[in-house]
Amino acid sequence: MKKIITFLAIAGLFTLQSCTTSGSFEIDPLPVATSEVFEVNASFNSTNNYSRLVTLNPRIYSSDVVLVYRLTGITPQGSDIWKLLPETHYFADGTLDFGFDYDYTTTDVSIFMIGNNLQTVSTDYRLNQVLRIVITPAGFSTAIDKNNINAVMSALNVDKSQIKKIDL
Template sequence: MKKIITLLAITGLLTLQSCTTSGSFEIAPIATTEVFEVTTSFNSTNNFSRLVTFNPPIYSSDVVLTYRLSGSNSQGDVWELLPETYYFNNGALDFGFKFDYTNRDVRIYMIGNDLQSVSTNFRLNQVIRIVIVPASYAKSINKNSYSDVITALNIKDSQIQKIDL
């Protein structure tokens, strides 16, 4: 009996959570797998950072994976999972790519001491893919491999949403 009452209480709270005092309703986040692609350049004008906004927001329990196109080989495109870090020969940090996210956006940015000196091959026209993974799949997939993630989530190239920034 306690379990049923608890379940009903949680259901009621979740239902009422999207109500506002004006009587209108917020659009609830959508629990779907999505892949977004953005081409961006990192420079001093944008503080070596790019913000991508989710509309509508995603669930806070979802996982956001971010990959950078680093090249291609005989098997196809090579995608690197962020964070991605490059070091000088002496082991000191040269530069890298990182990201952070909320349920409303993801920010992709570069780190390093002298980012303006980083080769334009790493700064200009970078192709980034952002994969929204529902929490139910997050533990069971190999996140290090873009190919494994896309295969496990059954995403086709035609489903990738290109975002113009």
């Protein structure tokens, strides 16, 4: 029995030993995921079916997470107020009036309005909406308050000068 185990161990060593050549062997590194922030000014109306498609280049890795924020106002001190999508607005009786939502693929982000009668939504909510698309790499901390765009940008080490404007 000892001879069989010894034989199998030696055979295993030869089998698992890799072949080498006179050249060096290198593994191509994986692309380094970086954080990116894009800003888009979009209007939502019946002509565009209350949606905007934002094509991104370079593509989004399948492990990335995309966050979309909408500029909803300015504080008395002059700071921007951003809301993380999805964002919903309700009638007084608790039924859905309208909202904003999004989905994404590896090449684009689709931002759209939802609701029963979007034509009746105030133009303050439909026209000239400023949106920020934040691409976070895999492994982005779950401890960050994603509702706070400033905390997200700080954690990603992205400042306002690095925001890329996209014209639709």
